[in-house]
Amino acid sequence: MSWSLALAALWGLSANILAMVPSKDNHWTRAYILIVVGIPILGYVTYQHGPWIGLLVLGMGMSMLRWPVIYLSRWTKAKMQGMKAANK
Numbered sequence: 001m002s003w004s005l006a007l008a009a010l011w012g013l014s015a016n017i018l019a020m021v022p023s024k025d026n027h028w029t030r031a032y033i034l035i036v037v038g039i040p041i042l043g044y045v046t047y048q049h050g051p052w053i054g055l056l057v058l059g060m061g062m063s064m065l066r067w068p069v070i071y072l073s074r075w076t077k078a079k080m081q082g083m084k085a086a087n088k
Contacts, residue, residue, distance in 0.1 A: 003044075003048075004044040007041045008045050008060075011034070011037065011038055012060065012061075014034075019064075045057045
């Protein structure tokens, strides 16, 4: 196993452990930290193994951090609808 995949696996393990520990802010601080740490790991995996494995690791990370992705997609959709209404 390469170092990049080992780091991605360690990131996934730590994300699961952090999800099991109770939190007062519904885990948002931990999610932000995992995002900041996960982006360079994702780049490293993509660099070493190519875009298909990088997309696979991205999908796994998005499945673990699904609520930030859901809120980002809702925010983007609202902004796009606002831009569409402003252009009419």
